[in-house]
Amino acid sequence: MAHQVNRIDYRGAFWFPVGPDELWRTIERFDRFESWWDWLRDFRTDSDALVAGNVLHATVVPPVPWRLSMDIRLERSQRPHLLEAVVAGDVGGSAVFRLEPDDDGTLVAVVWSLEMLSRPLRLAAIVAYPLMRWGHDRVVEMAVAGFRRRALDGSPT
Template sequence: MAISPAAAAAPFRFDRTWTFPVTAGAFWALIERTEDFPRWWRWLRTFDADGLYRGARARFEVRAPLPYTLRFEVQVVELVERAVVGTTVAGDLAGPARLELLEVPGGCRARLCWALTPTNPAIGRLARVVRPLLAWSHDQIVRAGVRQFEQVVTAAAR
């Protein structure tokens, strides 16, 4: 049963930027390797993707630091090679998400942003009561993911 719009928790908004010591082309070559994602990101409990192209879909589960698992389907709705991946997210959280790459001196800048609203009633109830704890859990996953991807980038740059 879905949460009514009036009772829904506010979206979780995220907008961060990182600089990586590889070109946007090298970064892109890595993220096209969707089959490697489960090896890079150990918090993915399940992962099934059919590549990186407009219309591609990925279905996965994320194990959070707190005792819950989030289930998602992500569909690529916009794709500009070496520059933009725009998606829609559905599942326990829903909304738009976007990755933007920009070539900068010494590498590329990656901006990741989303506004995801809980659609799972239990997560929605929790978000209204312990939102800071859920935000902390989210930030732990993102930090781990960036750290793990930095290791992949470093190995690829050698």
């Protein structure tokens, strides 16, 4: 598969065993994010809801030797079906999350395109793109698995 060095384009879909309203409410539990995901650091938000204008600030520590600081600004929010965001920081780009009812649960379809903006990440993309892509994909897998395990099964954090 061809790729553009210095950018990660991602498309995926994940099913969760709760309806869109419950899933949306769970995603808004920002105070729990760092306990759900050990790769997430310094997480804070400007507002306590998934609303347009809210900015989520975080540092992501993937299983590769790079850290990423980012600000995710929610540009559009249609509860409980759609989030569109712009990402800035060490990476920049856009992301869309769509939540649709599906078989007594919710199918979440995600699409994003992120460009490496910081000098260390740009250099890493040139010399180690496969490793960078591997780290990105592992963080996505860990995010979904951690969310299912800790946020949706009712276990203590």
